[in-house]
Every structure is written in C-alpha cells, then in structure tokens.
Amino acid sequence: MDRLTSLTLFMRVVERGSFTAAAHDLSVSRPAATAAIQALEQRLGTRLLQRSTRHVQPTEEGLLYYQRCQSILTALEEADSMIGGALSGTIRVDTVGHLARTILLPALPDFFSRYPGLNVHLGEGERLVNLLREGVDCVIRGGPLPDSDMIVRPLGVLHEVTVASPAYLAQHGIPASPDDLDGHQMIAFLSSRTRQVLPLEFTTRNGLVERLIPARLLVSGAETCVEAARLGLGLAQAPRYRFEEDLVTGGLVEVLSDYPPAPTPLSLLYPSNRQLAPRVRVFMDWARELFSEFFRQHTP
Incomplete structure (x- = not known):
C-alpha cells in the first residue's frame, strides 16, 4: 500500500x-x-x-x-x-429522511452533472451524529441545536402548521384557539434527542404557549406521525411543506392558523476541527443554494 x-x-x-x-x-x-x-x-x-x-x-x-x-x-x-483536475471522491451527508427524499434527491442529478467525479453517501437520521466517529462530512438538521464544537451554517426556516383529518374534525370539532382543546387528542411525537414527548406549540399575542393534551398514539418517526394524522388519529404539527399535497387535496385541514407553531430553523453543520476538503465545500455551497431556492418558493 x-x-x-x-x-x-x-x-x-x-x-x-x-x-x-x-x-x-x-x-x-x-x-x-x-x-x-x-x-x-x-x-x-x-x-x-x-x-x-x-x-x-x-x-x-x-x-x-x-x-x-x-x-x-x-x-x-x-x-x-x-491545476484542472476534476474533484473526485465520496461526500458523506446525514439528513432527515423526508428532506432527503423531497429536496435533495430530486436535485442530485444537477449536482452529479456539475461534478461527475463525486459520489454522495446519503444517510438518514434525526439525532446529531458524531461526525468524526461515524465518518460523516456534514449533517443537515432541523430545530434547536445542542451545544457542540461544530460550525453551524443556517439554511433557512421551516414554517409549521397544525393539521387534522376531516374525519377527526367531524368527530371532535374545530378548535377556535389553543384554549379550546378540551376533548381533543394529539399524536404524541417522541423526540429522539430528549426522549420526551413534544408538546403542541402555538404563537399567541402573549408569546409562545405549549399544550400537552391527551394522546392515544405515541410515535418516534416523522413519517408515521404524518400518516397517523391522515388516518384521523389526532392533531399533528410539522413543517407546512410536509402537508402541502394533503392540504390541496383536502386529505388534511389546517386548524388554528392564527396560532401557528414556532418555525423550525434548518442548519448545515460540520466539524470545527476539520479542514474542509474541496469536494465537501462544493457540496455545502450547492446545498445552501438549493435550500435558498426552496425557501424562496415555500415562504408563506
């Protein structure tokens, strides 16, 4: 060797x-x-x-x-x-699964066309991985970030909504405010970071309020939470882009639109103690350009 x-x-x-x-x-x-x-x-x-x-x-x-x-x-x-040599090698990226499938995958042919010598290893997860230990070059994560020695590059903000199925609303009624949730149920989402159930959030004139209401279903996967909402199992909150098709077709209905959840920041992270290789730098620049365009198209 x-x-x-x-x-x-x-x-x-x-x-x-x-x-x-x-x-x-x-x-x-x-x-x-x-x-x-x-x-x-x-x-x-x-x-x-x-x-x-x-x-x-x-x-x-x-x-x-x-x-x-x-x-x-x-x-x-x-x-x-x-000197003119084409970039080559593999970029290891870890991101949330739905972001990978909805935003990154459809745009990857453009990236591969620009950089034919580069490959992408795309991992999916919610937790904040140990980049060095797991051989990852950069990660894309949503929400507040724990203190770490990683460098954070903001990508934008995901606007969130509260939704329910028509069948659920027909049975439980349409709440008029966050104080009108008696008799309602939530789909309880278990955070992979804290191992705690995330409360529903609502922005009011007095600031952000949280509500933990009864739940018959506890989930730890974002896709499962979305599907559960479609099946009428409770109120759910997630970024609006996750529900766009359902909201257009009427499969889900937005409720409490005057009291939206707090928006979710989306960030790109990489180790502060690692020099960025050119192949990683061009991917990060491309990703920031891609998400910038996505947010321009999805800002209410």
Whole structure:
C-alpha cells in the first residue's frame, strides 16, 4: 500500500474508531488495513493508535499526526483541483429522511452533472451524529441545536402548521384557539434527542404557549406521525411543506392558523476541527443554494 493510501486509511481509522469500518469505507480487507497501519507505525517509530476490544482511538502522537495528515491531504486535493483536475471522491451527508427524499434527491442529478467525479453517501437520521466517529462530512438538521464544537451554517426556516383529518374534525370539532382543546387528542411525537414527548406549540399575542393534551398514539418517526394524522388519529404539527399535497387535496385541514407553531430553523453543520476538503465545500455551497431556492418558493 503506497504512503498516500496509508495516510488516508489512518485518518479513516481515527474518524471511524474502527479498523473494520475504515477498511470497508476504503474497500480494502481488514488484514490489509491492519498491516498498513502497523507498517506506518514501524516507519515512524511510534504508536499512533490505542487499540481495545471495542474501540480504536489515537494516542497523543497519533492525534497530532492525524491533524497534520488532514492538512496535507486537503492541500493536495485543493492543488489537484486548482491545476484542472476534476474533484473526485465520496461526500458523506446525514439528513432527515423526508428532506432527503423531497429536496435533495430530486436535485442530485444537477449536482452529479456539475461534478461527475463525486459520489454522495446519503444517510438518514434525526439525532446529531458524531461526525468524526461515524465518518460523516456534514449533517443537515432541523430545530434547536445542542451545544457542540461544530460550525453551524443556517439554511433557512421551516414554517409549521397544525393539521387534522376531516374525519377527526367531524368527530371532535374545530378548535377556535389553543384554549379550546378540551376533548381533543394529539399524536404524541417522541423526540429522539430528549426522549420526551413534544408538546403542541402555538404563537399567541402573549408569546409562545405549549399544550400537552391527551394522546392515544405515541410515535418516534416523522413519517408515521404524518400518516397517523391522515388516518384521523389526532392533531399533528410539522413543517407546512410536509402537508402541502394533503392540504390541496383536502386529505388534511389546517386548524388554528392564527396560532401557528414556532418555525423550525434548518442548519448545515460540520466539524470545527476539520479542514474542509474541496469536494465537501462544493457540496455545502450547492446545498445552501438549493435550500435558498426552496425557501424562496415555500415562504408563506
């Protein structure tokens, strides 16, 4: 294995915390990965990785070496692109599933046309992943963000609505205000971050108020919550774009429109301690352009 490949492999082992995961990412065998790192440590005359049965982490020398390798490989990628070489490699992105299917996927042919040498690994999730540990370059998340050492780039704001099915409203009535929810039910959504049920939110002249009303159904998936609303199982709140087709066809009805939920900020995040490779930078620029256009089209 040549030196450049060995450096790339070493960085991936540090980021993934696993020889097996790093070997899989770079399409090499586990024994070949182990042998390459051992040869690298022998050449340098120092141990770079501390191995245990569950995890691999860099030693103090290994962390310094990782940071230096990161600068070298990023500079090399930038040099290649400056001289006219096409960008190549895989960008690992993690985002909310519906955003991936509704916004990113339809636009990816344009991205691939612009950058034919780039591939995208698109993961789906709600939690704030450990980017280094899981080998992710950047994530797109909605809502308030916990304190972290990641850099945050705002993408825009998702406007939220409260909806219910016609059948549900025929049975329970149409509430006139947030204080008119006696006898109503909500579809309780369990946050993957806090493991708590999210209350319904309403913006009033006195500020934001929250209401926890009875719920017979508790869900932890956004798609399940939307489908439950269609089936008449309770009031639900989510970004308006999630319900656009249902609101047009009459499958769902917006209620309490004078008391909208708080809007949800959408953000792009990446590690502050990692130099952005050109391939990641062009994806992030493209994504910000894409979401900027989306918000222009979906602002009430």
